[in-house]
Amino acid sequence: MSNLLFQDVTELKGVGPRLAENLQKLGIEKVQDLFFHLPLRYQDRTRVYPIGSTHHAQEVMIVGVVEHSQIIFKHRRMMIVTLSDASGFITLRFFHFSNAQQKSFSRGTRVSCFGEVRISNTNREMVHPEYRILQGDAPLQLSDTLTPIYPTTKGLQQRTLLRLVGEALKQLAALDDLIPAEIIQQYQQIELHQALRILHQPAPNISASDLLARSHPAQQRVIFEELLAHHLSLRKLREQRKKVSGIALKNQHKYFIQLRKSLPFKLTNAQLRVIDEINQDLQQAHPMNRLVQGDVGSGKTLVAAAAALDAIEAGFQVALMAPTEILAEQHFRSFSQWLQPLKLKVTHLSGKQKVADKRDALENIALGSSHLAVGTHALFQDDVQFQKLGLIIIDEQHRFGVHQRLALREKGKQPQQSFYPHQLVMTATPIPRTLAMTTYADMDYSVIDELPPGRTPVKTVVISNSRRADIVERINRVCANDGAQVYWVCTLIEESEALQCQNAEETWELLKEALPDLNIGLIHGRMKSDEKENIMSQFKAGQIQLLVATTVIEVGVDVPNASLMIIENAERLGLAQLHQLRGRVGRGSKASSCVLMYQTPLSQNARKRLEALRNSNDGFEIAQIDLQIRGPGEVFGTRQTGELQFKIANLVDDQQLLPQVQQAAQQLIDNYPDSVEALIQRWIKHAEEYASV
Secondary structure (H helix, E strand, C coil): CCHHHHCEHHHCCCCCHHHHHHHHHCCCCEHHHHHCCCCCEEECCCCCCCHHHCCCCCEEEEEEEEEEEEEEEECEEEEEEEEEECCEEEEEEECCCCHHHHHHCCCCCEEEEEEECEEECCEEEEECCEEEEECCCCCCCCCCCCEEECCCCCCCCHHHHHHHHHHHHCCHHHCCCCCCHHHHHHCCCCCHHHHHHHHHCCCCCCCHHHHHCCCCHHHHHHHHHHHHHHHHHHHHHHHHHHHCCCCCCCCCCHHHHHHHHHCCCCCCHHHHHHHHHHHHHHCCCCCCEEEEEECCCCCHHHHHHHHHHHHHHCCCEEEEECCCHHHHHHHHHHHHHHHHHHCCCEEEECCCCCHHHHHHHHHHHHHCCCCEEEECHHHHCCCCCCCCEEEEEEECHHHCCHHHHHHHHHHCCCCCCCCCCEEEEEECCCCCHHHHHHHCCCCEEEEECCCCCCCCCCEEEEEEHHHHHHHHHHHHHHHHHHCCEEEEECCECCCECCCCECEHHHHHHHHHHHCCCCCEEEECCCCCHHHHHHHHHHHHCCCCCEEEECHHHCCCCCCCCEEEEEECCHHHCCHHHHHHHHCCCCCCCCCCEEEEEECCCCCHHHHHHHHHHHHCCCHHHHHHHHHHHHCHHHHCCHHHHCCCCCCCCCCCCCHHHHHHHHHHHHHHHHHCHHHHHHHHHHHCCCHHHHCCC
16 A cells, blocks of 8 residues: 555645645545545536537637627626627626726637537527637647536635646556456456546546446446445444444343233234344344334334343343434333333433433433433433443434444443443334445344234325315314314424425414314424423324424324324425325324425426325335435435445445445455455545444
8 A cells, every 4th residue: 555545635735724624624635535536527628619509508618709899787787798700609798897808808809718608599698708818820728638627615716626636646656456456357347547537637539428427437437446445344344343242131021021912902023023133133242233124103113112121121221312302202202101011210311301300310320220211312411321221222323423323332331341232223214225235234234114004005195385275174174074183294483485485383373263163283393392292292182183393293203093194395305204204194093194285386306206205105115216316315314414425426326336346345355355444444534433333
């Protein structure tokens, strides 16, 4: 391995502290990072286009002669210049210009311009193009390659990035190709040096559209390497986890057997299968790290309860972490209902608790008198000390950052020993199998692929906001005649003109006027916990017939009698969130409906989302469509949470490479172990931190 990997970018000419700080925002810390900071798009400055042959929205280089120029006042002051060549005319429009610039565009002057062509009717125009005044018949100096346009940040100009990448490319020969030649040939990839040279300095005959479509062999080579590095890093984490000492929990499942006898329903075969898989893990001498996927309403919480009871029976405490206060409160109620009859203590820890309540909760957890602690991020604050933590359950794992999960796991490390607690992760975001094998390759995973009997599919309809009055009348009818309960979901609490969303409070007032005979409640995330709990209790008890809510009810809330949901401005939400919200109805025996109300005009992506939801109740199918529309960074929440992220690869677009990546990873592990660590270090910043999670 050459020292390029460790050479700081400040060693390049002209890189001082401020520039280095801006480069760091883009993830560029070493010279090597510049090679893998790939262009977003390309400009073709390698040839001159005849003016008459240019198309609308095309970025081109043209050369013409000034026919005339003038200053006009139309809404604002502007300079209009007309250029011509043998093929036609074009107008240049400038809003910011000096007197010297105005004088330089004298009639007969030869000018080269680069910019985007706009065509209205038959008139061509460029607004504020880059231009150069040409002297006499001097030839125009053209680029030898397509010009890359790089992702940048405030205070960092394209020309600076272009210069730095050019400097780095002088050392490209020193960059090691970490994938052995036999593997490159086997999977029909090109060499790394060749790929990077093409991507940063593509020859004029290379199609920029092929590069942008990621179908060019140069793109595929770099994508292959990044996917390989990520897969290897997760495989490494998996192996490291198995070397760490855990707590083998041996028990007779007495608590869970008692709980099952008290339940008014039978567990599904899928739930029993996953519970058995978890039991096998808990009996191992290394920490469990299992992901449980299950569609909305598949019974993940009861599976988590089975694991918790086994850990408690073995003499350990359990921590359950949820991403929102309302979901934590729901879990607290569910687990209290199940565990208190077994004489087990459940403690709720919230950031909004009164000082005395929080002090009591912390004391119970520290003394070990609390068997199960439920909370949000409050669980991993420094003042929370467990006496004997054996199992951590994390709901909706992708909403928590790596450091948050690491902090909670460290709380379970046994004093004077290196034992770590087991981890069980739950998600209602279904992930297609090929993606799960890559995204969660460090984890064992189970799928609850069966809904409880009696659950009826929710009928979904999509209608315009203009039919609002019809919906209000329908609510009146179902509440009065059928005794049903209804959710009305608003996407914002406060008015926002930009998003054209009705706010929850205004909607609540309007619905109270329109439906005076109904008891209408309001719940949103800014209410105090006891207020929210009071409203939800009334709704669950049937005292509130119509609940106006923000998306705080997305997960966890369970009211079997609620059989109708209206989601306002549904076009503003992602598919996964819409599917989660819809899962709040259809939980009882009544036929249930979800109305997706949209504001016109609809974008193409919004139309796709709403149609997908109308046509399917299958969470896995919906997840696949969501990945295609939004990409994995949004779906898995990795853009905000500090999870392993991809610079170039896209799990959706590049799925076809995953089987090859998995095979190549095994070959490297078996035959080229030195390359494994080097690849991980090249592609994954701070990879050592992930090894601890």
